[in-house]
Each structure stands twice: as C-alpha cells, then as structure tokens.
Amino acid sequence: DGGITQSPKYLFRKEGQNVTLSCEQNLNHDAMYWYRQDPGQGLRLIYYSQIVNDFQKGDIAEGYSVSREKKESFPLTVTSAQKNPTAFYLCASSTDRSGATAFFGQGTRLTVV
Amino acid sequence: AQSVTQLGSHVSVSEGALVLLRCNYSSSVPPYLFWYVQYPNQGLQLLLKYTSAATLVKGINGFEAEFKKSETSFHLTKPSAHMSDAAEYFCAVSGDNAGNMLTFGGGTRLMVKP
Numbered sequence: 001d002g003g004i005t006q007s008p009k010y011l012f013r014k015e016g017q018n019v020t021l022s023c024e025q026n027l028n029h030d031a032m033y034w035y036r037q038d039p040g041q042g043l044r045l046i047y048y049s050q051i052v053n054d055f056q057k058g059d060i061a062e063g064y065s066v067s068r069e070k071k072e073s074f075p076l077t078v079t080s081a082q083k084n085p086t087a088f089y090l091c092a093s094s095t096d097r098s099g100a101t102a103f104f105g106q107g108t109r110l111t112v113v
Numbered sequence: 114a115q116s117v118t119q120l121g122s123h124v125s126v127s128e129g130a131l132v133l134l135r136c137n138y139s140s141s142v143p144p145y146l147f148w149y150v151q152y153p154n155q156g157l158q159l160l161l162k163y164t165s166a167a168t169l170v171k172g173i174n175g176f177e178a179e180f181k182k183s184e185t186s187f188h189l190t191k192p193s194a195h196m197s198d199a200a201e202y203f204c205a206v207s208g209d210n211a212g213n214m215l216t217f218g219g220g221t222r223l224m225v226k227p
C-alpha cells in the first residue's frame with residue numbers, strides 16, 4: 001500500500017542533544033512538508049521541499065534542519081538550538097499540482113526530558 | 114497571504130444532533146479549501162476539499178461543507194453526530210503562496226455526548 005511512514009512514533013531526547021525524525025513516502029510525490037503541532041495552535045510549517053536537493057524554510061524553521069537527498073525521504077533534525085522542541089511532528093507529501101491534497105504520516109511525538 | 118480562522122476551539126454536541134464547525138479564510142486568489150480530521154496521536158485524514166468544481170462538497174463519513182465566497186467561509190456540517198465523530202478537525206487553505214503549502218486553522222475539538 002502507498003503511504004507515508006514516520007518513525008519513531010515516540011521519541012525522548014535529553015536537553016542539548018540533536019535528534020532526527022524519519023519520513024518516507026512511496027507515493028511518488030515531488031513535494032514533502034514538515035509541520036509542528038502544539039495544542040491550540042494548529043499546524044505550523046517548519047520546512048518544505050518541492051524537488052530533490054532543494055528545500056525552503058517555513059514559518060518556524062529556527063532550530064531545525066532538513067535534507068532531501070532522495071525523492072522518497074525527507075528527514076527532519078531537531079537541533080539543540082530549538083528552545084522548545086517538545087511537540088507532535090507531522091510529515092506530509094503531495095504532488096506539485098496546485099490544490100493537490102496533502103497526505104500525512106502518523107506523526108512522531110517528541111519529548112525532551 | 115492566506116490565513117484560516119476556526120471559530121470555537123471546542124464544540125460539544127449530543128449524539129444525533131447537527132454538527133456545525135466554522136471556518137473562515139483569507140486569500141487573495143481563488144482558494145483551495147480542505148477539512149481534515151485527526152484522532153488522538155494520529156496523523157491527519159482528508160474529509161473533503163473544495164477546488165471550485167461545486168460549492169457544496171460532500172466528503173467521507175457523512176460530512177459536507179459549503180463554499181461561500183461572499184462570506185469567505187467553508188463551514189463543515191453533518192446532520193447527525195455519532196460518537197465516532199469525536200476528534201479534532203482542521204480547516205486549511207492553499208493557493209495563495211509558493212510551494213502549494215497548506216495553511217491551517219487552530220483546530221476545533223468536537224465532543225459528542227451520549
């Protein structure tokens with residue numbers, strides 16, 4: 001079945017450590033996105049990529065980094081510079097057609113301990 | 114720039130009652146509008162979307178939404194709530210930005226009372 005896989009589902013990190021969240025899709029979508037979800041704030045865009053080897057900052061990119069070396073993969077690194085990293089992280093993908101539906105992974109809940 | 118406002122962060126209805134979740138948007142171009150549903154600790158699932166083909170859009174699980182340009186609204190309705198409808202609902206807009214990104218509202222948590 002086609003879809004988006006995020007791993008792990010739950011992740012714990014000590015303060016000062018970098019951590020990488022995985023996102024893989026087999027939908028042959030060109031565009032991929034990372035959103036952060038906090039209670040009462042909806043989803044906020046961290047980074048997006050429309051094509052391999054290219055990505056753009058979203059609204060809240062500070063303290064995060066991404067790579068897009070393969071069409072299927074768009075990992076997100078939460079660095080120690082991110083001051084409040086505890087959140088639910090959602091990865092999505094879509095075609096590059098205007099108005100295309102975005103398909104979401106099941107999310108990763110990151111907790112800093 | 115595009116934006117979305119969902120009125121009411123929490124809505125409570127009785128089982129069998131009408132569900133109405135409100136969404137207003139802002140966009141400088143004809144928008145694409147979406148409603149997604151999220152169950153606890155899950156990703157988002159598309160309920161329905163508006164792409165200018167018809168102003169009344171029918172989605173999954175008996176939900177529908179009507180695009181009203183004059184009111185810049187895209188409210189979500191369901192005639193009769195089921196317990197299984199309890200979830201968080203997000204309205205989103207795209208079209209008025211580069212990269213085809215979705216801009217989300219703050220979400221509305223729907224509670225269904227027996």
